[in-house]
Amino acid sequence: MVVIVHVLVDADAFDLGRVTQVGPEVRVELERVVPTDGSVMPFFWASGAESEAFERSVRGSDAVEELRALARVDGRVLYQVRWTETTPSLTGAIAAHDGTILEASGGRTWSFRLRFPDHRDLAAFHEDCRARGVDLHVERIATLDAEYASEYGFDLTTKQSDALALAVESGYFEVPRRVTLSEVADELGISQQAASERIRRAADTVLRRALMSRSGNDR
Template identity: 55%
Template sequence: MAVLVELTIDSQDFDLGRVTAVQDGIHISLERVVPTGGEVMPFFWAEGADFELFEASVRENRIVDDLTAVARVGDRVLYHVFWGDTVSSLTNILTESQATILEAHGNDPWFFRLRFNDHAGLTEFHNLSQAEDIDFHVERIYSLADGETGVLTFDITPEQQEALVVAVEDGYFEVPRQTTLGDVADQLSISPQAASERVRRGADTVLRKVLLSRSAADFE
């Protein structure tokens, strides 16, 4: 099953980050989903910049063959960057681990949302990054349900998810607790015992996925 990861990386650890970190207050974001098997990070939006100065600074970088302004929408400009022969370690790592960049934006640090074919790809990404001394901070790891684009799953039943959502929203896990399992049961029109079983089993499954899985444990 596909694995999605949200993480942050220092701008100095990849080409686009280094090249565009030329002004304070500038924000860069990838224009669309870009599979890393082909042309990597060719289009990006820039905003909050002195665009003439920005363009000149980017073009002066030795790893940039050319930079073209494709479109301007309000205070944002869409650019197409043509990379030279030098490719950052991160680009190679993304390609070798068969990752797809679903989202990337920032300046320093950058936020990335990546999709891997499976946990093996994620593990390879981690190992290759360590070998290249690329530090990243994992914000979130989760799976994409088969055949349901955009639907996240921790392998819990719909009933368990419904009970957990009510419990979390009403403050059952807060300290001190803001509600009881009896109140959760009343909202769901089920018995307190059924509410207890759904919340406990659902929470146990989610916590095991997050804390005990190989990838979600920060690879330790």
């Protein structure tokens, strides 16, 4: 049965993460395309850095043969990278066990959403990563059916969903606001700080799933 796994990994574990560690403000997102020439991670979006300094740093890596800026949209830049050679680390383990990268983004730490044909392939991938010295933190494993069901629900807890729904319905996000955070907290029967944390975490989850699941061209 097809399984989906969400993992966190240090940027040093793979080429793209390693060469784009220009500063703590930089965020990189893999462009979801299937390269026809067999190249590894050829397209990515970058934001949060001064583009000239970022490009100079990436081009200075021995692993990069060529870096091209293809598009600039709202402070984000779409790049195409050509590697001199790829290190058989995280991406090598993914390919060796028939894994597919569905989503990937990060800075110092990256979040990957991967698909494997079954649990045996996933287990073999995990063992392979250990052998290669790649330290993974597994956040979530789900079957394909469960993953799509949770995607519809945005992976919110019941409390987060209730808090966000109440905030939206009562006009907390409107300009100007129709209710205060304190009023939302009172309605939920929790402290103002707890309400703020629930709403912010829920909003962050929904926005990331809604925005990060779309390709750069969609945006």
